[in-house]
Amino acid sequence: MKGILISFEGVDGSGKSTQSRRLYHWLRRIGYDTIHLEEPGGSNLGESVKKILLYSKGEIEGLSELFLFFACRAQLVKETILPSLKKGKILIIDRFSDSTLAYQGYGRGIDKGLIVRLNKIVTKGITPDLTILLDERPKAALKRTKSRKGQKSSLSADRFENEPLSFHQRVRKGYLKIALCNKKRIKIIPVRADEDDTFQEIKKAVLPLLTKMT
Ligand code: TMP
Numbered sequence: 001m002k003g004i005l006i007s008f009e010g011v012d013g014s015g016k017s018t019q020s021r022r023l024y025h026w027l028r029r030i031g032y033d034t035i036h037l038e039e040p041g042g043s044n045l046g047e048s049v050k051k052i053l054l055y056s057k058g059e060i061e062g063l064s065e066l067f068l069f070f071a072c073r074a075q076l077v078k079e080t081i082l083p084s085l086k087k088g089k090i091l092i093i094d095r096f097s098d099s100t101l102a103y104q105g106y107g108r109g110i111d112k113g114l115i116v117r118l119n120k121i122v123t124k125g126i127t128p129d130l131t132i133l134l135d136e137r138p139k140a141a142l143k144r145t146k147s148r149k150g151q152k153s154s155l156s157a158d159r160f161e162n163e164p165l166s167f168h169q170r171v172r173k174g175y176l177k178i179a180l181c182n183k184k185r186i187k188i189i190p191v192r193a194d195e196d197d198t199f200q201e202i203k204k205a206v207l208p209l210l211t212k213m214t
Pocket of ligand 1: 012039040069096100160
């Protein structure tokens with residue numbers, strides 16, 4: 001595969017979308033053919049399923065939730081990720097496979113071996129070249145999300161943000177364990193008070209990949 005896949009991971013509110021978009025704009029500015037994606041979403045099917053996953057009023061059973069995330073991923077891999085990587089683009093994705101292991105595996109308690117096996121099928125074996133794990137204590141991260149959403153009356157907390165703090169703490173611990181097992185791929189970047197400082201660390205992690213591309 002000629003392209004590069006960079007994923008952003010972290011607990012809700014850790015600033016992934018802001019930082020991943022910053023990286024996208026920076027890479028475009030310096031001349032790289034770059035795409036920004038997010039999960040769940042990014043395809044017609046993904047956008048419809050996202051609404052169910054985030055805002056469904058009725059209860060969603062753990063395995064149903066898992067398969068809905070996998071449905072979004074399978075579609076995105078087929079429609080966008082594989083073709084773009086073949087064309088040599090840089091793909092930046094806000095959440096990918098590690099989210100499923102952290103949230104459905106460590107958070108919900110679904111069999112992690114099962115998640116890994118199914119995920120391999122769904123992603124056709126695609127693994128990110130680099131994963132930026134934005135690490136922050138869930139309490140602080142969720143507080144930021146709540147204040148951001150509180151400022152916009154159109155935005156309400158989603159199913160995951162409404163989970164108790166203990167759920168988000170399991171997710172964070174899960175992420176740190178996943179990172180420990182994938183030291184080469186996953187770079188843990190602690191979230192700084194100043195967004196610019198966090199972004200400088202992200203750039204440092206990405207630069208070695210760019211030199212490999214040229
Ligand atoms: P976000 O767009 O705010 O990141 O919301 C997506 C939510 O979905 C977030 O709370 C994490 C959750 N999620 C999972 O539980 N499993 C997954 O595989 C993915 C991609 C996201």
